[in-house]
Structure formats: structure tokens, C-alpha cells
Amino acid sequence: MGLRSNVSQRQRRLGQELRKLREAADVPRAEVCRRIGIHTPHLSNIEAGRTACSEARLRALAEVYGCTNKALIDALVEMSNASGKGWWTAYAKTLETRVIDLAELEAAATAHRSFQWLYIPGLLQTPDYMRSLFARTNPAAPIEVIEEYVNFRLRRQQVLVEEPLPNYHAVIHEAAFHMKFVDRKIMQDQLEYLVQLAHFPNITIQVLPFSADAHPATPGAPYTLLDAQVPELCTVHVEQPVASVFLGDPAQINRFATDFARLSAVSLASLDLTGQLGEGSLGLVHHLLYLMKEGKNAGT
The missing domain is CATH 1.10.260.40 (lambda repressor-like DNA-binding domains)
Incomplete structure (x- = not known):
């Protein structure tokens, strides 16, 4: 062979x-x-x-x-x-190996724990948010290339609704909602989409507010913990500016898991745990939506 x-x-x-x-x-x-x-x-x-x-x-x-x-x-x-062949195989010749590997890992994961402090996590993004993000990241990219990435990410998102349903827990820093990578209407639609997603039984979304007594940059980059059938095979996907990194050392897994637990503990209550507009992550998201709809600066 x-x-x-x-x-x-x-x-x-x-x-x-x-x-x-x-x-x-x-x-x-x-x-x-x-x-x-x-x-x-x-x-x-x-x-x-x-x-x-x-x-x-x-x-x-x-x-x-x-x-x-x-x-x-x-x-x-x-x-x-495992054959390694799945829906992602159709993109193997046009997209980077790292994103193909990520899709295969996500498909096999039993749970996802994601922390982001600049963007909405990829599995929770709306198509317009994706397009704006990809276009800003690579202004010279042809429209067809951007659409290829959008279609690929949309297909990745199906992992959240396909059986067996994986548990998905995202902690998003409030800063991600104030970045000007997308215009006000796109961000408004994105926030409303997060509220919809939070109603899914396997999805937990928390907001880490500016007021939280925790520094979000402990690991130095956004990351996702991907749990496997056995703890020995868990993986951390760390997003880096040049190339993403996949980590599997137990000490590294433990470090990121501990950090995620710390950030979750100081974040606001999840979107699906409270119906009070003035409380928790839901309260903050509704406040930001109100400011956007009123045409006010979300940072005030």
C-alpha cells in the first residue's frame, strides 16, 4: 500500500x-x-x-x-x-485542508464548546454576516470564491441539527457585537438569529460582558473544544491569523477546558435560561437590538 x-x-x-x-x-x-x-x-x-x-x-x-x-x-x-469521505469531500479541491479537517472533526464531535471575542462563532452566523466577513477579510476575492466559503460554512452548520444532536455551548464576548465588520442591519439580523438558535435544546449561548471580571485573552486566540467519544481523543481547534492549530495533548485540553469553564462562570445567564428582558444574555441582546432599531450607537 x-x-x-x-x-x-x-x-x-x-x-x-x-x-x-x-x-x-x-x-x-x-x-x-x-x-x-x-x-x-x-x-x-x-x-x-x-x-x-x-x-x-x-x-x-x-x-x-x-x-x-x-x-x-x-x-x-x-x-x-473511517473513510474520511463526507459532504466536505466535494470541497477538498477548492478549500484549504484545515477547514476540511475542521468539518470532519465537527461531524464526529459529541459536544462543542466555543469561545469568540471578535466574531460570532462560525456555526451561529447568518449568511449575510458570513459574506460581509469574508469580503472584508479578503477584498480581492471574487464573488464566486466568497460564495463557496459561505456555502461550506452553511453546510457545516447542519451539524447542530443532525442526529445525534451534539451539545453546543458558545461564550461570545460583548465586543463581538460592537465590531464594525458588518453594517448595522446585518448585525441586527445576526442578533435576532442568535435568539432563535437559543431555543434549540442542544444550544447554549452566553455573552461575556465588558463588565466581567475576567480577561478573555488567556489562551491568546478564539478556540473550540471538540469532545470525542472518549476523553483521550478530545481536540482543541485554535484559530490563528495565519493557520489554525489542532491540539490533542491532555494538558492542553485541560487548560482550555478550565479556561472555558472560567469564562462561562463569569458570563451572563444563557439566552435560553431567562425570559426577562433586563436580565442575562437575553437582556443584553435585546438592549443592543433596541439601540440598533432606534438607530443609536450600540456602544452608548
Whole structure:
């Protein structure tokens, strides 16, 4: 079997997890290869995600490593058996690998925890908000390119309403509602859309107000925690100006999870937890909507 020229995030993560099991077991690579009947370069390619690992071979590796975590082994087998082909495959030739990898990760995630402080999270954006954002980010982009990104993001959003429904929890800093990336009418429609989304049983939206006693930049960038079937396979997607980063180290996962819990704790009550216009995230959103409809500056 030939080596992959393009390694997806899922394939790379599978190899990383198998390497971690080997290193934790402290079994020499040569000994591993002898016991399962492969050459050392083959094992190296498996751990780099450059070649496939059959279910039988994966379970044999787990046995050599003394791994008795059945849930983890089964999850790794499922990851290995996945074809990687989904609706996102149609965009693979036109969009960056990182966004294709993100869509595949989102489709497999059991829960999403997202923090944004400049934009509305992508899975909660209206089409007009997307278009304005993409156009401002890349003014030279042809309309057809912008529409390709819009269509791709709209398809990503379907993950929130497809069975099995994942839990989605967003914390959005109030600053995102005051940015001038979009005009007043687009932002007004976007806020009204957030109120609609908050009625979905699997969606929780909180606003981190300017008055909160917490600095939003602890991790230095917006991020999303993507929970997997087993905690060992959770991933953090960190948005960076040049290229997004996918993190899977347990210490990193714990750091971002702790930060998200802290931000959530000091945020206003979620949009779906109160019907009082003057309270919680709903109260703030309605206040901003009132100012926009009255043509006033939302920052006053």
C-alpha cells in the first residue's frame, strides 16, 4: 500500500495516539515490529498517519502496549476505519485542508464548546454576516470564491441539527457585537438569529460582558473544544491569523477546558435560561437590538 501524500487531521491524530500508547508502554519500536510482523519503517508511517492501520493490526498493537482501555481501543478502531469521505469531500479541491479537517472533526464531535471575542462563532452566523466577513477579510476575492466559503460554512452548520444532536455551548464576548465588520442591519439580523438558535435544546449561548471580571485573552486566540467519544481523543481547534492549530495533548485540553469553564462562570445567564428582558444574555441582546432599531450607537 502506497503512502498518503495528504494526511488528514484524523489520520494524523490516530498515529499520534498509537505512538503515545507505545511510548507509555516503553516497548522498543523494534520489539513492537517483531511481535506484530512488520518492518520498523511501516510502524513509523502508521504513527505519522502516512499509511493505514487495519483493525486487526491496531488491536494487536494495543495488546502489545498492554492497553486495556476498551472504550479507547474501540474509538481508535472507529477512527481508523473511517473513510474520511463526507459532504466536505466535494470541497477538498477548492478549500484549504484545515477547514476540511475542521468539518470532519465537527461531524464526529459529541459536544462543542466555543469561545469568540471578535466574531460570532462560525456555526451561529447568518449568511449575510458570513459574506460581509469574508469580503472584508479578503477584498480581492471574487464573488464566486466568497460564495463557496459561505456555502461550506452553511453546510457545516447542519451539524447542530443532525442526529445525534451534539451539545453546543458558545461564550461570545460583548465586543463581538460592537465590531464594525458588518453594517448595522446585518448585525441586527445576526442578533435576532442568535435568539432563535437559543431555543434549540442542544444550544447554549452566553455573552461575556465588558463588565466581567475576567480577561478573555488567556489562551491568546478564539478556540473550540471538540469532545470525542472518549476523553483521550478530545481536540482543541485554535484559530490563528495565519493557520489554525489542532491540539490533542491532555494538558492542553485541560487548560482550555478550565479556561472555558472560567469564562462561562463569569458570563451572563444563557439566552435560553431567562425570559426577562433586563436580565442575562437575553437582556443584553435585546438592549443592543433596541439601540440598533432606534438607530443609536450600540456602544452608548
